[in-house]
Amino acid sequence: MRAGQFAPGRTIGQIRRNWGLYLLLLPAVVLTLLFAYKPMYGVIIAFKDYSPASGITGSPWAGFKYFEKFFHSYQFTTTIKNTLVISVYSLITFPIPILLALMVNQMRPNRFRRFFQTVSYMPHFISTVVMVGLMMILFSPSTGLLGSLYQLFGGEAPDLMGSAGLFSSVYVWSDVWQHVGWDSIIYIAALSAVDPSLYEAATVDGASRFHKIRYIDIPMLMPTAITLLILRVGGLLGVGFEKVYLMQNDLNITSSEILSTYVYKIGLLSSQYSFSSAINLFNTVINFILLIMVNQISKKFSENSLW
Amino acid sequence: MGFVEAATNKSMGKVKNSRSSDTVMEIAMYAFAVIFLVILMYPLFFIIIASFSDPSAVANGQVWLFPKGFTMDGYRELLRHENIWIGYRNTILYTVVGTAIGLIVNISAAYALSRKDLFGRKFLSLFFIFTMFFNGGLIPTFLTVRDFHLYDTFLVMVLPFSVIVYDIIVARTFFQSSIPGDLWEAAQIDGCGNLRYFVQVVLPLSKAIIAVLGLWIAVGYWNSYFNALIYLKNPDLYPLQLILRNILITNQMQSSMGTGEAAQIALRLANLMRYSVIIVATVPILCLYPFVQKYFNQGVMIGAVKE
Numbered sequence: 001m002r003a004g005q006f007a008p009g010r011t012i013g014q015i016r017r018n019w020g021l022y023l024l025l026l027p028a029v030v031l032t033l034l035f036a037y038k039p040m041y042g043v044i045i046a047f048k049d050y051s052p053a054s055g056i057t058g059s060p061w062a063g064f065k066y067f068e069k070f071f072h073s074y075q076f077t078t079t080i081k082n083t084l085v086i087s088v089y090s091l092i093t094f095p096i097p098i099l100l101a102l103m104v105n106q107m108r109p110n111r112f113r114r115f116f117q118t119v120s121y122m123p124h125f126i127s128t129v130v131m132v133g134l135m136m137i138l139f140s141p142s143t144g145l146l147g148s149l150y151q152l153f154g155g156e157a158p159d160l161m162g163s164a165g166l167f168s169s170v171y172v173w174s175d176v177w178q179h180v181g182w183d184s185i186i187y188i189a190a191l192s193a194v195d196p197s198l199y200e201a202a203t204v205d206g207a208s209r210f211h212k213i214r215y216i217d218i219p220m221l222m223p224t225a226i227t228l229l230i231l232r233v234g235g236l237l238g239v240g241f242e243k244v245y246l247m248q249n250d251l252n253i254t255s256s257e258i259l260s261t262y263v264y265k266i267g268l269l270s271s272q273y274s275f276s277s278a279i280n281l282f283n284t285v286i287n288f289i290l291l292i293m294v295n296q297i298s299k300k301f302s303e304n305s306l307w
Numbered sequence: 308m309g310f311v312e313a314a315t316n317k318s319m320g321k322v323k324n325s326r327s328s329d330t331v332m333e334i335a336m337y338a339f340a341v342i343f344l345v346i347l348m349y350p351l352f353f354i355i356i357a358s359f360s361d362p363s364a365v366a367n368g369q370v371w372l373f374p375k376g377f378t379m380d381g382y383r384e385l386l387r388h389e390n391i392w393i394g395y396r397n398t399i400l401y402t403v404v405g406t407a408i409g410l411i412v413n414i415s416a417a418y419a420l421s422r423k424d425l426f427g428r429k430f431l432s433l434f435f436i437f438t439m440f441f442n443g444g445l446i447p448t449f450l451t452v453r454d455f456h457l458y459d460t461f462l463v464m465v466l467p468f469s470v471i472v473y474d475i476i477v478a479r480t481f482f483q484s485s486i487p488g489d490l491w492e493a494a495q496i497d498g499c500g501n502l503r504y505f506v507q508v509v510l511p512l513s514k515a516i517i518a519v520l521g522l523w524i525a526v527g528y529w530n531s532y533f534n535a536l537i538y539l540k541n542p543d544l545y546p547l548q549l550i551l552r553n554i555l556i557t558n559q560m561q562s563s564m565g566t567g568e569a570a571q572i573a574l575r576l577a578n579l580m581r582y583s584v585i586i587v588a589t590v591p592i593l594c595l596y597p598f599v600q601k602y603f604n605q606g607v608m609i610g611a612v613k614e
Contacts, residue, residue, distance in 0.1 A: 014426050020501025021419040025431065028416035028470050032438060035467040039443025039451045056450075103336055112340075118600070119344055122351070125593050127530030129548045130585050133555030137581060138350055145353055148368025177347070185603065209329045234440065242533055246556055267446045268537065280444030288440060 046278040066278035075262060080237075083258040086244070087236045089172045094232065097180050098225060101187030102217055106209065117188075120181025132246040135174055136161055162251035171247060190224045191217060226304040234291030237283050259283045358382070358582035362575045365582075381583035384576045391554075391584065394547035401546055402528040405465040409524040410517065412469050417478030418505055423488070435472045445537075452538060463538045464546070465528075474520050481516040482509070515602040522599040529592045551588055555581055 015022070041056075046066060048059040070076055100120070107113040126134070138145045141157040150157035160170050194216060202212050241260040248256045259279065267276025299305040357365045361376030369375050385391060419425055420432055442448070457463040486509055494504045510517070532548035539545060 011426055014424065018422070018425060018501060020505070021422055021425050023502065024415035024419040024505065027412045028435070028475070029431075031412065031467070031470045032435060034455070035448070035451065036438040036442060036470070039447040040441065042443050042447025042450055045447065045450075103340065106333075106336060107340070116340055116344060119347055121596070122593065123347060125526060125530075125596060126589055127532070127548055127551075129530075129532050129551045129555065130589055133551065133581065133585060134350065134354065136556065138353070143366035143578070145350070151368050181347070209332055246552065263445055268449065273446045273450070277444055277446045280446065284441060284444060291440060 043277060043281055045274050046281045048274060050274045050277075052273075062274065066275045067282060069275060070279050070282065075257070078254070079257055079259050079262045082255055083237050083239050083260075085255070086168050086171055086258065087239050089168050090175065090239075091232060091236070093172060093176050094229060096176055097183035098187050098221060100180055101184040101191060101221070102213055104184065104188055105191045105217060106213075117181070120184070122181070123178040124182035126178065128242045128246060131174065131178060132243060135170070135247075139170075159251075161247065162249060164252045164255040167247070167252045167255045171244065175243070186224060186228075187221055190221055194220050222302075223304050226298055226302060230291070230294050230298055230305070233294045234287060236290055237286050354582055354585055358579070358586055362579045366578075378579075380576060381579035382587075384580045385583050385587060388580075390542070390545075390550050391547070391587075393543060394545055394550035397544060398529060398547040400461075401464045402525050405469065405528040406521055406525045408465055409469045409471065409474075409528075410521055413471055413474045413520060413524075414478055414510075414513075414517065415505070416470075417475045418482050418509055420475065421479045421482035421486075422491075435470070435475060439472045449537060458538055459540045459544070461544065464534060464544070468534065471524070471527075474523060478516050478520060481513065486512060518599045518602045522595060525595060526592055547588055551584060554584055 045056055045059065047062060047064070048056070049062045049065075050056065050059045104113065104117060107116070123131075139157075139160040141147045141150075141159050144157075146160070147157045158166065160166055163170075198216050199212060202216060207215070237259060239258050239260065241264060244256055244258055245261050245264065248261065260283075263276050263280045263283070266272050266279065295305050353370070356372070356374045357370055358381050359374035359377055359379070360370045361378060364370055364375040416435075420428060420435075422428070425431070443451070452458055452463060452467060457467060490508060491504060494508060499508075530548060532546065532552060535544075535546050535549045539549075
């Protein structure tokens with residue numbers, strides 16, 4: 001359907017002919033309206049003094065009161081700094097799955113390669129709760145694996161889970177451990193699409209393995225990598241709640257309180273609905289701006305963009 | 308194809324012999340791969356042997372390659388914990404029902420969106436994709452769920468968040484690239500409607516994408532604790548992960564114990580149980596994976612990002 005061919009009669013005919021397709025879409029559309037778009041309307045409680053008794057529409061307007069309250073609170077710099085430290089740190093590990101994929105691609109397709117891949121995906125299936133539980137058990141300086149390892153060499157293990165200074169490192173590297181294999185699948189799939197004759201031609205021209213990786217494999221991965229990178233930067237302030245919240249304790253709280261855990265505590269644990277929504281909205285808006293900016297930049301300097 | 312491959316290997320082999328840098332790289336690569344495998348596998352292996360070992364041997368660093376002081380006490384203790392079995396039952400229910408709902412909702416929407424003759428296709432895609440980047444946030448979503456009287460019900464665990472836009476995009480790409488458009492035209496001439504075509508022709512051709520999405524959704528439900536943490540109050544509805552969190556992370560077991568020697572034994576059992584509970588909670592979902600693995604190579608992953 002080109003725009004030039006647009007005719008109302010035809011459109012209605014087409015909708016009527018394809019009514020079955022709209023029926024297939026119906027459940028997803030209804031659920032999205034109810035549980036994604038309706039809460040978007042609820043965001044206005046960030047600008048109101050929300051009280052459950054009077055509801056969203058009935059509550060009086062508060063203007064930017066709650067935003068100012070957040071900007072002036074002592075938690076403002078801490079939570080933003082912690083969120084940024086963790087997400088920028090994670091961003092630095094972005095190339096690791098790519099390196100792994102390049103390596104797997106160099107392996108001959110045999111049993112070892114299959115085994116290697118299967119094992120590298122496995123940790124991905126561990127739940128966040130089990131993962132953090134695992135870390136607490138293994139990293140315990142007195143009874144854990146790490147403690148035993150240090151004892152073997154006559155040293156004393158650092159308390160990884162109870163250290164504010166090491167929090168971001170523990171968070172980021174345990175994530176790499178858990179997801180690097182899984183994250184590399186997409187790049188391995190992209191590499192499998194390389195035309196074998198390219199490698200052949202390169203071999204004839206005397207290219208070494210390294211040359212082939214540099215001039216065939218890496219350019220092949222760029223579009224996929226950039227798309228994923230844009231998505232990651234777009235979520236820079238959106239460090240997930242799940243793992244950080246589980247890893248939090250009194251000892252590391254100074255560097256583990258991030259925007260999403262703060263939103264949870266203010267909102268659900270101390271029932272300050274409007275204040276919590278304001279912090280959340282601030283977070284979402286910044287993410288949205290980042291996403292648009294990065295997409296624009298990528299559009300300008302390469303041909304890749306999300307839209 | 309086989310011939311070309313053989314020829315390529317042969318010529319690559321020849322060149323490789325003349326390039327010592329390639330040989331060095333090969334050796335370094337496999338050495339690294341083996342180290343990487345050990346780092347990934349050893350912690351998991353350790354948990355397995357520790358779950359069968361005397362807890363004090365584990366704490367003293369005597370367990371490295373084999374269980375020491377073989378015991379099944381951890382598993383026996385597990386059997387006595389009623390909460391775990393309630394959690395198990397709930398998680399299985401949530402996973403089965405949630406995966407069924409998720410597959411129906413997302414696969415049908417994805418198919419409709421994959422059809423080029425769907426009027427309003429662009430708008431409808433945007434309608435879903437927008438929710439990936441903007442959302443109401445924790446509190447407005449919480450209030451919405453409560454307004455619909457879903458708080459603390461079975462339904463809240465399987466229905467409100469069953470639309471997964473990322474999965475829809477992946478499935479849409481799959482349908483676009485692997486279901487030929489001519490097929491629909493032929494079916495239409497035979498008088499077949501959209502719904503019958505979807506059920507009798509499209510679905511049987513789409514086992515790969517159904518398997519992959521099914522795995523993703525099932526793993527998501529099996530491992531999730533966030534929704535339960537926020538939307539459930541009644542312990543009889545708690546999924547396994549929330550109970551695991553109490554055992555592994557917040558250590559709620561120990562508080563109920565007395566003092567003296569009995570408490571010492573109880574504490575040791577509790578520690579042992581933490582190893583076995585990890586295994587019991589993780590193995591079932593890991594078992595799903597091998598059945599689905601063969602479908603991963605069908606290009607689903609590239610489609611996901613390439614749009």
